[in-house]
Structure formats: structure tokens, C-alpha cells
Amino acid sequence: MERPSSFAKGTLWNALVERASRALASGALVPIRTEMEVIEDEGVPFLVRVVSNLERKARATQSAPEGAPPKNPFLPPYEEDLFVGPVAPAHACLLNKFNVYEHHALLITRDYEDQDSLLTPADFEALLHCMAEFDALGFYNGGRLAGASQPHKHLQLVPVPLAPGGSRTPMDEAVARGRLPFRHALGPPLREPAQAHALYLELLREVGREQPGTPYNFLATRDWTMVVPRTQESFESISLNCLAFAGSLLVKNRELRERVRAVGPMTLLRAVTGTGLP
Secondary structure, three states: OOOOOOOOOOHHHHHHHHHHHHHHOOOOOOOOOOEEEEEEEEEEEEEEEEEHHHHHHHHHOOOOOOOOOOOOOOOOOOOOOHHEEEOOOEEEEOOOOOOOOOEEEEEOOOOOOOOOOOOOOOHHHHHHHHHOOOOOEEEEEEEEEHOOOOOOOEEEEOOOOOOOOOOOOOOOHHHHHHOHHHHHHHEEOOOOEEEEHHHHHHHHHOOOOOHHHHHOEEOOOOEEEEEEOOOOEEEEEEEOOOHHHHHHEEEOEEEHHHHHHHOOOOHHHHOOOOOOOO
């Protein structure tokens, strides 16, 4: 039976919660357990998480037979317990199989598009459909150097606030003050697809990332929109994606957490955006 073109308005959040419960029970959802600590730097309370089971993700992603091309998990048939529903005009919503944040959702193109390609009005239509359903940080890792781990185009949504009792993201107050010490372009919130796409292109131009294949991170909340140019994927052995620019970092072990503490999280963000040290 052909699936409907999109979820019914007002149903996405309940569908995410129900699907996550089922996927946990079946083992399809494999949460990455972490220890979280707040490391304050330049007025931002960064959430720094230490991974306890990243090796499980590594084993699962290396399970293809030797010599066989890796399976694209973002093309049909989707892993049924991770499939939340179709999203108009041409997308699907899946649970992130290896999630740090609860109810972390992926918004993927149903047909293959490359993660290095620019976002389109259709991508923004789908993103805004989802962001109207629940309060979330929407983001896009534009290419491998920006932290993308899959080549199939996918946006992501993480429910906010990222930590209980706080602002939507740890970076919110710094954004409101206009004091971000790394290269970036800031804009107002997304309102409707045409405005969102035009704003996105304007922010890309501001940071010199308007050509496909030039790496960047795109972030959006109900209060602000940001594009961050990238010059490298990691600081030393600490990988950084969009969430770092919202104030959330993930490290593989406690030694790396201590390295983050010693150097300062903002130094990492400056380094991977080509901003340099103050």
C-alpha cells in the first residue's frame, strides 16, 4: 500500500514517542549512553558528554560483507521500527538509530540526494512542517568536513531544551548578545519555505559557502538561524558537528573531556571555523 504524502498535522510528536518506545523494545534503537558535564567557557555553559558505548555504533556500521558496498540506511526499505512517517513534499522522518538525545529525528530525502548539495525550498518545507509540530533545534551538517557521517542528504531535529531547565540551547544567550567568537552568520527565525530558503542562501553568501561542496553547518531554532563555515572536521581527535555550535559536544573518553576543559570549548569552535585564537 502506498504511504500517504505526509503525517497529519498535530501527530508527529506522538508518532516519534510511540515509535521510539517500540524501537527500544525491539533493539532497533541503540542509544549512546553518556556522562554529561557542564564546562563553562566565555559565558556559555557547554554540555560536554563522554561516550560509553560508541564502539557498538562502530561495529554496527561495519557489518556489510567484505567487498560489498555499504547499505544506504536512508533509502527504502527503511528499518521499519525506525520509520516515523512520510513528510511532504518528498521526505521521510526516521529515528536516529544511534541517538545521544532522546527522540532525535532524521529528515531524509526519499530519493537520493548528496549531503554536499545545497538545501532546497522543498527541504525547508519539510523542515518547517516538523518544527511546527514540536520545539526543536533543526540542523544540517553540510558535508564530511562539517561532521556529516552519511552521504545521503538528511537534516536533523533534536527536541529542546538540550538540558533540563535551561534555554533551548546553551548558545542562546551568546546569540542574543551577538557575541559569538567564531566565524558565523546570524539571521532571524525561519517563517515559511520561501523566506527560509532565501535567508539560508543569504547567510551562506555572508560566510562564502554559497557553492555546493563547501563545508558548513546550518542551525535553526524558533528564535534564530545560523550558518557556520567549516575548514576542518575536528580539533585534534575531537570531532565536531552542528551540535557543537549549539553548545553540545560529544567526546570518546574522559581524557578528551579533560582536553576540552584545558583548551576551552570555544577554542575548538574557533579552530574548526578558521577563526584562530583570540
